[in-house]
Amino acid sequence: MKSLFEGSFPQLIMFDLDGTLVDSVPDLASAIDKTLQSLGLPVVGETNVRLWVGNGASMLVERALKHVSPVIDSSLSGRAYARFLNNYADCLADKSQLYGGVLDALEKLYAREIPMAIVTNKPIAFTHPLLTGLEIAHFFPTVLGGDSLPAKKPDPLPLNTLIEQYGIRPDQALMVGDSVNDILAARAAGCPVIAVPYGYNHGQSIYEAGADKVICDLGELLE
Template identity: 50%
Template sequence: MLLSELYNPGLPQLVLFDLDGTLLDSVPDLALAIDRMLAALDLPMAGQSRVRHWVGNGAQMLVKRALAHATGVEESDLFDQAFTLFLHHYGLCCAEQSKLYPGVEALLTFLRDNQVSMGLVTNKPIGFTERLLDEYDLRRFFSIVLGGDSLAEKKPHPMPLLCAMDRLGVAPVQTLMVGDSRSDIKAAQQAGCKVAAVTYGYNHGVPVSAYQPDIIIDDLAELFS
């Protein structure tokens, strides 16, 4: 069990999870919403492969990257209109094609059964986050859920992780962050907790090893098998 290597002889008291690219492959629905947004603006659509490299820093940054690609302009005057369109379309399709990654429910069940507290810390807006947790029956596992608009800062700032630990009364030394990107790794490192990074998520084409997480895994099941 990889967790025992970090928290010998037992388990962490708290595990914080990212959502997109860690627990849920949400790119198919994000790409659908982005393409519908672009079509409504009479701009060329992006496609799923491009969107996969744009996600990970919140909805606003995703829309900015899509507009920059479609218009060739870094800061587009269309942003406000585009962001409103994106929120509308993603609200209609956010759970159509997204899928949980292998091992998600098994890991969450294992941690719950071993009295490990869990939290979700994502840069996705909290409204969509809560809806997806309900759609995929995950809310029951988490003692705290923080979205990208829940606090004044979002990852890679450590504030969301520190807030979650403070509210649940767990010290950084007894906390593990599980994520897929630079934002997750940097937030955990600045918050003073260990971090496990998955290789299959959204990190803009850069290997997660470049940011020196404590553990690198190809499958969530590796944490407890």
């Protein structure tokens, strides 16, 4: 990471959440399948959900509905989304877990007093409880969800907002994520971006997405 900042560390690291710090698909899939069952529709399973994560909760529900039903009216979409929100709220930290090496990396970055923030497309109502449930909320004094601002990733607004809030230049901040949305947002904001290959980039390889660097373990951020 220091190679991107002239041998030093960034003045702010902005982390994506799902697929970067946390494997949340097991709980998301449970909530999606429970929602579909309640509507008399077939379940889709964890493998499919893993391909659909990354653009927010409403898009996840839409993708699940389109997978099982060729015709979707607005009424069905609305009911499905409302039920999903309730179902996910009940299980969001049941099976979700940090990826290997994440906690150790966060602790070491925190010890170095490097400011860290969350920039996720997940609704903010789910983001805070998940961070708390996984006991990592204290690392992130600033958290932006997908509905915290008028636009979410790949729009650069969340990144620009944090860069301005911390009073730094874009090239002094770092975005860390698992998908092309993170990379596009960082590029538009003018800040470096590091990607991880184990997340949810819609089944596509992150190596060809244009990140400055791809790392397999967040511990490499300390190098």
